Amino acid sequence: APARWLGRRYVGWGVVGVAAWLADNTLCEALLAGAFFYPHLHAVWHVCMGLNCYYGITLGCYARALQQQQQQHLASPEIS
DSSP: OHHHHHHHHHHHHHHHHHHHHHHHHHHHHHHHHSSSSSOOOOHHHHHHHHHHHHHHHHHHHHHHHHHHHHHHHHOOOOOO
16 A cells, blocks of 8 residues: 555645646736735745655655566565
C-alpha cells in the first residue's frame, strides 16, 4: 500500500498545483483589483509542484526497487 499512498499524494499535489496555477492565470486581474490581499497563487503553485516532484520521484524509486527485488528473486532459484 505504500505505492498507493505515494501515488495519491503525487496526483493530489499535482491537481492542487494546476488548480492554483489556473486560478492565478485567469483571476489575476480580478484578485489584484478587488481583493483586500493578493493570495500569491503562483507561489502556491511552486510549493505544490515541488511536493508533486518529490512524491513522483519517491514513487518511481519505490517502483524501481520493487522491480529489482522481483528480478533478483526470479534470477536466484531457491535451494532446498
